[in-house]
Amino acid sequence: GIQVxxxxxxxxxxxxxxxxxxxxxxxSVNNLQWFHQNPWGQLINLFYIPSGTKQNGRLSATTVATxxxxxxxxxxxxxxxxxxxxxxxxxGGTGNQFYFGTGTSLTVIP
Amino acid sequence: xxxxxxxxxxxxxxxxxxxxxxxxxxxxxxxVYWYQQSLDQGLQFLIQYYNGExxxxxxxxxxxxxxxxPDLHSELNLSSLELGDSALYFCASSPGVGRGYTFGSGTRxxxx
Numbered sequence: 001g002i003q004v005x006x007x008x009x010x011x012x013x014x015x016x017x018x019x020x021x022x023x024x025x026x027x028s029v030n031n032l033q034w035f036h037q038n039p040w041g042q043l044i045n046l047f048y049i050p051s052g053t054k055q056n057g058r059l060s061a062t063t064v065a066t067x068x069x070x071x072x073x074x075x076x077x078x079x080x081x082x083x084x085x086x087x088x089x090x091x092g093g094t095g096n097q098f099y100f101g102t103g104t105s106l107t108v109i110p
Numbered sequence: 111x112x113x114x115x116x117x118x119x120x121x122x123x124x125x126x127x128x129x130x131x132x133x134x135x136x137x138x139x140x141x142v143y144w145y146q147q148s149l150d151q152g153l154q155f156l157i158q159y160y161n162g163e164x165x166x167x168x169x170x171x172x173x174x175x176x177x178x179x180p181d182l183h184s185e186l187n188l189s190s191l192e193l194g195d196s197a198l199y200f201c202a203s204s205p206g207v208g209r210g211y212t213f214g215s216g217t218r219x220x221x222x
């Protein structure tokens with residue numbers, strides 16, 4: 001299957017700071033999503049972004065499919081942003097499943 | 111509310127027992143995926159159904175089975191449970207093969 005690497009594995013931010021999370025993948029894909037798993041375990045879809053750039057409030061994401069990476073930007077972080085951010089890729093030659101990275105654990109302190 | 115409904119939310123059972131987890135996909139979604147999330151394994155793909163038919167299989171144990179019914183809801187059956195089966199089990203749905211996922215809130219299974 002496709003290898004998905006996320007960096008950094010852990011991140012601690014002061015409230016109000018900005019951050020960039022990275023996702024590298026090993027093969028061409030047709031689908032890419034970013035998810036946020038909150039402290040209660042819920043997986044929330046942030047972006048469906050197989051290519052290009054999208055923005056939603058303080059969050060934005062960019063995928064450069066030809067170079068096999070995606071970036072998630074969090075600006076003016078808030079304590080509610082804490083949790084684990086997962087990148088998942090699928091499609092292309094991978095069949096029907098999405099492959100998940102191991103996540104970036106973000107802690108935002110007040 | 112994501113539109114994907116999973117029941118029960120929590121389940122505690124003894125080793126050797128059998129349980130059934132249920133998932134109702136978002137309205138209009140034909141694909142259902144099951145994932146297991148344990149502390150040391152991350153999110154592992156188990157199995158996918160599309161419009162009632164099995165489409166892909168991942169790291170699903172022989173003790174586990176699943177099906178998707180004509181109304182598109184799906185059930186994951188876990189039998190001869192072991193302590194190591196304790197995990198969060200997620201269901202996700204999508205409109206079609208290889209399209210974006212929406213996850214349910216998960217079932218937290220604890221085997222004692």
